[in-house]
Structure formats: C-alpha cells, structure tokens
Amino acid sequence: MTNLKQLDEKLTALDIDLKSMVNEIQFKEIGIYTYEDFVSQDLNFNEFNFKGLYMFEIRNNGNFEDIQDWKIDFITKWNDDDFFVKSVPKIIKERIKNLNKYEEWIPLYIGKSQTVGSRIKEHIYLTFNKTTSALKLNARHNLKGETFRISVAEINVNNYNWIVPVLENELRKKLNPIVGKQ
DSSP: OHHHHHHHHHHHHHHHHHHGGGGGOEEEEEEEEEHHHHHHOOOOOGGOOOSEEEEEEEESSSOOHHHHHHHHHHHHHHHHGOOHHHHHHHEEEHHHTOOOOSEEEEEEEEEESSHHHHHHHHHOOOOOTSOOOOEEEEEEEGGGTTTEEEEEEEEEOOTHHHHHHHHHHHHHHHHHEEEEEO
8 A cells, every 4th residue: 555655746746847747738710610619610630630729719899888798698698408418528617707807719628639630520410400519519509690710729638538638627627627527
C-alpha cells in the first residue's frame, strides 16, 4: 500500500502541474460558418484529424438589448421540443446562469477527440436519429441565421487519455461553454 500512496502523491503533483498548463492551450480558428453553410455545403474537416480539443462558439448577433434577452432566445431555441433528444448536449444551467458578458462570441461547446476533424463533422451533420451524442447543428432548422466559429487545438501526446480530459475540464471551467454533457 505504501507504493500506491507514493504514486498517488506523485500523480497529485502532476495533476496540479497539468491543470496550470491550461493557459498554454492556444485554439486556432479554422472557420466561421452560418447555419446555411452547414445545410448547403458538405464541409470537410479532414485536415484537422489530429488529437486535440475543439471549440464551437455562437455569435451574438446584436439583436438583443442585453445578454439576458439573448439567453432567453437561445434557451428557447436549444430546448425546442423538436430537438430535445437524449443524444444532444444539454444547456448547463450553472454555466448559462454565469454568462453575464454581452460579447460577440459566446462559447457554445468544448470537446476532445483523437480525430478532431471527424468529430467536428459529426457535431454538424449527425441527425437526431443517431445515438452518438453531438450538437447536430445541421438538423436544427430553428438556428437559421446563426453564425458559428470553430477552433481547434492540437495536442499530440502519448498519454492523451490522461492529459486531454484534464485540460478539457479545466477549459470548461475557464471558458464556460453553455452546452455540454458535463
């Protein structure tokens, strides 16, 4: 049991170091797309099939007087009965409550994948009858006129399954994306 205690202490120290590295994550914007782009184009993200993180943001189009009005509109659209299915990330109540800045881009979702480009494509093009959890943006006709920014961060490490989930979790705390599973 002594060896396990020693290992636990080492892992705790490493965990602290790893969490502090979240500020080093640099997302690279790969594009800005409208809902209509998702419908009219078969977008290809194969060049981004690397290990890493990705982020979807939604543009605050400035049609509302304040962030509270924007949140009400977004919640109404996202929770529409037609799109309220088990395999779609839900609005995280605490995060949307904490969204108080009326900025141009609002973090929508942060995720990880060992093939980032393929996963981004799933978030856009999967249909509601598919059981894989995804945003399924193309199927949400009530998002016509909305604009999305997609960014990626390549994290090509041998210990991906240990490192990247911790970074993803820390980024969620820092950036406050309003939908997700966690």
